[in-house]
Amino acid sequence: xxxxxxxxxxxxxxxxxxxxxVYYAVQQRSLxxxxxxxxxxxxxxxxxxxxxxxxxxxxxxxMLSAQQRESSASTAFGLEAVEASAERLPRLHSLIxxxxxxxxxxxxxNGRSAxxxxxxxxxxxSVISALIGIAIEExxxxxxxxxxxxxxxxxxxxxxxxxxxSITVEDLLTMQSGLTSTxxxxxxxxxxxxxxxxxxLRMPVIAEPGSRMIYSTGTTHILSAILERASGLNxxxxxxxxxxxxxxxxxxxxxxxxxxxxxxxxxxxxxxxDMLAFGLMYLNQGRYxxxxxxxxxxxxxxxxxxxxxxRGEGRFYGYGWWLRDMAGxxxxxAWGFGGQLIFVLPMxxxxxxxxxxxxxxxxxxxxxxxxxDLVEFxxxxxxxxxxxxxxxxxxxx
Numbered sequence: 039x040x041x042x043x044x045x046x047x048x049x050x051x052x053x054x055x056x057x058x059x060v061y062y063a064v065q066q067r068s069l070x071x072x073x074x075x076x077x078x079x080x081x082x083x084x085x086x087x088x089x090x091x092x093x094x095x096x097x098x099x100x101m102l103s104a105q106q107r108e109s110s111a112s113t114a115f116g117l118e119a120v121e122a123s124a125e126r127l128p129r130l131h132s133l134i135x136x137x138x139x140x141x142x143x144x145x146x147x148n149g150r151s152a153x154x155x156x157x158x159x160x161x162x163x164s165v166i167s168a169l170i171g172i173a174i175e176e177x178x179x180x181x182x183x184x185x186x187x188x189x190x191x192x193x194x195x196x197x198x199x200x201x202x203x204s205i206t207v208e209d210l211l212t213m214q215s216g217l218t219s220t221x222x223x224x225x226x227x228x229x230x231x232x233x234x235x236x237x238x239l240r241m242p243v244i245a246e247p248g249s250r251m252i253y254s255t256g257t258t259h260i261l262s263a264i265l266e267r268a269s270g271l272n273x274x275x276x277x278x279x280x281x282x283x284x285x286x287x288x289x290x291x292x293x294x295x296x297x298x299x300x301x302x303x304x305x306x307x308x309x310x311x312d313m314l315a316f317g318l319m320y321l322n323q324g325r326y327x328x329x330x331x332x333x334x335x336x337x338x339x340x341x342x343x344x345x346x347x348x349r350g351e352g353r354f355y356g357y358g359w360w361l362r363d364m365a366g367x368x369x370x371x372a373w374g375f376g377g378q379l380i381f382v383l384p385m386x387x388x389x390x391x392x393x394x395x396x397x398x399x400x401x402x403x404x405x406x407x408x409x410x411d412l413v414e415f416x417x418x419x420x421x422x423x424x425x426x427x428x429x430x431x432x433x434x435x
């Protein structure tokens with residue numbers, strides 16, 4: 039069932055009525071004064087009643103106006119229209135909208151339920167980024183500038199040494215390793231190899247590390263191996279201890295490569311509400327339920343545009359997070375194939391989570407575009423317009 043909240047305001051007649059009640063109550067109190075009291079006491083009480091009535095009438099509209107401004111931000115977009123659009127997406131599995139500390143909309147579609155984990159696909163790259171930030175904070179990794187050859191000493195005296203020595207942790211986080219992508223047409227050949235990390239590192243060099251974005255799932259898979267070698271824990275155990283436990287959930291299924299390294303860029307499963315908790319942590323600068331889980335400066339760096347995507351204008355990449363122009367705003371999002379999405383909207387104190395069917399089929403075409411349109415034009419754009427209108431009204435007072 040959808041959880042829908044709408045705000046209601048009081049009109050001027052009702053404000054006057056409330057003020058009148060206060061005035062009447064105080065007047066009645068004055069009339070109950072014993073007849074033998076002096077007239078000046080009765081006069082003072084009635085004067086006080088008038089003053090209270092006037093003050094209350096003056097202050098109440100401002101109080102209600104502030105309340106209305108706060109509540110209307112949640113209802114600037116129509117939840118009924120959002121739900122109608124969501125119901126027209128046959129591949130949509132879940133949609134959650136959380137704003138100002140409460141879930142204002144949550145619904146599961148096409149036979150799905152809140153208890154079912156979703157394969158996050160490439161949105162798991164954002165989780166890998168969080169784990170690397172934690173590993174640096176805990177001292178397992180020196181910094182983002184650390185050359186990755188320090189984690190792979192077996193390559194020191196090989197022909198790959200110059201390549202591996204020239205790539206840093208940051209180059210992997212920002213998809214700027216300079217290595218040919220393992221994604222797209224190379225994906226099938228890569229995942230049938232016996233050693234995914236070695237196969238990713240042996241991809242031909244086509245750019246200077248740090249010079250341009252080359253989207254590659256192999257890049258974040260190398261980060262998973264680094265996490266394991268640096269901490270002594272496999273990526274799933276590390277994630278459970280340092281991320282999932284503080285966020286209050288258990289890590290679900292997560293696939294491994296033939297060497298047992300957890301897939302660093304794909305096939306991680308979470309329930310939509312767990313994805314929401316992850317997004318809320320980033321919304322709150324790495325804090326959740328009063329605990330600092332990911333360093334605040336890591337969140338800020340993750341949401342900075344470190345590389346421009348070749349996939350289209352207005353798309354950038356941070357530390358494992360996409361930055362996409364939506365309604366004139368640069369919105370950080372965790373993106374997974376087929377429509378697994380976490381939108382973080384600090385301007386509106388909001389996180390939006392969506393999961394979808396990612397299997398092949400006729401309805402897959404156009405699904406992601408329509409899902410983006412729903413979030414951009416039915417949630418973000420109305421909120422932005424309302425915020426701009428409020429700012430304009432304040433500036434003209």
